[in-house]
Amino acid sequence: MSGQHAAPGASPLRPARQTTGSGVIGFVGPVLAVLTIALGVALLWDALAVAGVLPGDGWIVPALDALDGQARTGWALAAGIVAAVVGLWLIVISLRRRRRKSLWLRQAVGVAIRPRDVARLARVAADDVDGVLEAKATGGRRNVNVDVRTTGDPHTGERVREVVMTRLAPLAKPPKVFVKAHGAPPATEAPL
Template sequence: MSAQHAAPAAQPLRPARAPTGSGAIGFVGPVLAVLTIALGLVLVRDALAVAGVISGDGWVVTVLDAMNGQTRTGWALAGGIVAALLGLWLIVVALRRRRRKALWLRKAAGVGIRPRDVARLARVAADDVDGVLDAKVTAGRRNVNVDVRTTGDPYTRDRVREVVTARLAALAKPPKVSVRARPSSSTSGGMT
């Protein structure tokens, strides 16, 4: 093929967007949807009653007539305040930023791993350290907590911290690693 007919160079792909959780809207959305549908059904029934399609007064008119002439009571004021605060809370929760779920890798554009996978990496790294009998790890986006049961070597905790930190160095923003070491026998002292 001649140089004039060579295929154009491929453009690199853009990095993927950060995966995010649904946040609280995953719970609040369906609740708001059910409440909106219920309100819509009440208003449609009232519209049909006012138009004379069905007999009787509308439910809204009936409730308002029953409340007409009522004196102000503490429970009504408290109920109104609670309903207003609940409504404001639902709006704030629905509009709040969603939490990011992934931790990005340093050299791979658009590639990230979840905090539970970070915990697995840290646990495997801690288990490989000499003197570690068992390791339990919890991880978030900013912190990794490693709890190890050791043979009693006082330097095991530092080696675990070094190995886990080195294993997580591939992340663009590595989380802070904290290690708690316990000797396997209860007679050798307490926590270190």
């Protein structure tokens, strides 16, 4: 039997990993990249100045000469502490766990949907309920909020909640469903 063919009943593929977002490092990474580029430009400028290719003494040597012999001051200590805290904060942020961007289906191995698709499913399910005139849904991985305009039946909100929960039941961890039902405004007759 060739290695390409799986045994009957066996899953031919490993489940996919759950997709995750970039987390906060998506913001911190470009900031650190810009700072690294700026430091590289300053060092290159100084190297070219010391080699005599560019006029002047560069930027780093004059800055260090200006600081040489300075007395200890409160601002220097404060700046050092702030720099250390910001550096530690950036390290913690970059190592923090990333947010998951999808919700797994219970029965289908390796199949997941995005949170905005969960909100779409909830809106479509709410639209199918008798007595709903208009439905809007927002949500994410943990909660789905459904806002419906109804014909005025007081039980429509509970029916919408049940239908949406049923529609989201195939998810491995279905989000909580919250429904706000608003009765339709009374119809006004247009003057002739």
